[in-house]
Amino acid sequence: MKQNKKPSRLSKAIVEMAKDMRSGDMVDEETYKKITSRHLGLKEKVDVETLTGDDIRAMREQAHMSQSVFAHYLNLTADYVSKLERGLKHPKGPALVLLNVIHRKGIETITG
Amino acid sequence: MKQNKKPSRLSKAIVEMAKDMRSGDMVDEETYKKITSRHLGLKEKVDVETLTGDDIRAMREQAHMSQSVFAHYLNLTADYVSKLERGLKHPKGPALVLLNVIHRKGIETITG
DNA sequence: GTAATTATAGTACCATAAACTATAGTTGCA
DNA sequence: TGCAACTATAGTTTATGGTACTATAATTAC
Numbered sequence: 001m002k003q004n005k006k007p008s009r010l011s012k013a014i015v016e017m018a019k020d021m022r023s024g025d026m027v028d029e030e031t032y033k034k035i036t037s038r039h040l041g042l043k044e045k046v047d048v049e050t051l052t053g054d055d056i057r058a059m060r061e062q063a064h065m066s067q068s069v070f071a072h073y074l075n076l077t078a079d080y081v082s083k084l085e086r087g088l089k090h091p092k093g094p095a096l097v098l099l100n101v102i103h104r105k106g107i108e109t110i111t112g
Numbered sequence: 113m114k115q116n117k118k119p120s121r122l123s124k125a126i127v128e129m130a131k132d133m134r135s136g137d138m139v140d141e142e143t144y145k146k147i148t149s150r151h152l153g154l155k156e157k158v159d160v161e162t163l164t165g166d167d168i169r170a171m172r173e174q175a176h177m178s179q180s181v182f183a184h185y186l187n188l189t190a191d192y193v194s195k196l197e198r199g200l201k202h203p204k205g206p207a208l209v210l211l212n213v214i215h216r217k218g219i220e221t222i223t224g
Numbered sequence: 225g226t227a228a229t230t231a232t233a234g235t236a237c238c239a240t241a242a243a244c245t246a247t248a249g250t251t252g253c254a
Numbered sequence: 255t256g257c258a259a260c261t262a263t264a265g266t267t268t269a270t271g272g273t274a275c276t277a278t279a280a281t282t283a284c
Contacts (some may be wrong), residue, residue: 013167036178038252038260048187066148066230075160075209078273082231092271093241097187101213101222109221110213148230148282178261191245192241194262205272 048100053087063107073111158211165199175219
């Protein structure tokens with residue numbers, strides 16, 4: 001298991017700077033350093049919440065889509081969506097991240 | 113599954129209306145019907161492009177992240193990202209959609 | 225009526241993705 | 255300088271997320 005080490009003061013500044021520049025779009029892409037896990041205090045924990053079947057169903061109904069249509073946009077099968085909503089399967093990895101994006105920012109993020 | 117109230121015969125207009133209302137944000141969520149695959153003429157084709165290893169590497173470098181950090185945000189392993197970039201593995205399903213979102217809308221979509 | 229949907233259900237199965245190891249080059253810090 | 259910790263590649267093995275298949279009941283459009 002990895003140690004989540006203390007992020008150094010300089011490293012932390014780099015990350016913040018990179019973030020500002022990137023979002024502000026004021027500096028060209030090549031001027032700032034690459035963000036490595038040395039800079040971020042990367043721990044094992046990922047900032048995604050585990051969504052329950054009810055959560056997923058609520059998201060889908062909020063989007064007013066059938067399982068089939070919802071699955072289509074997520075590049076999944078309707079079959080699998082049904083299983084997710086009933087708690088028979090649990091999304092992990094990239095699928096979980098994708099569902100989190102929809103949950104936080106809406107389905108338009110991927111449809112539009 | 114209970115449907116809202118009156119069964120209406122209009123089908124095609126509903127989708128357009130729903131789309132307008134959703135984007136316009138003028139009508140509450142419960143007033144329009146659910147979008148089903150009967151309304152959308154959707155079959156097998158998903159609107160995601162297959163990304164090459166070089167594409168993925170370019171995306172990561174544009175985000176100025178190491179494979180490790182990039183993988184972290186996508187909820188993947190650095191190992192797998194390496195294989196994707198070298199073309200040893202090919203993303204499909206939800207992973208492909210997620211990469212497409214990043215490709216079209218930027219990494220901030222999932223980091224922020 | 226009836227044909228095409230939606231949703232659930234159970235099983236079998238495969239490729240993605242993880243886990244593990246190892247190697248070589250690079251970077252940060254004392 | 256030295257060295258620890260990182261990045262990236264590489265090969266092999268393993269596990270499970272997600273698919274495919276089939277079937278049933280209820281709903282909806284024509």
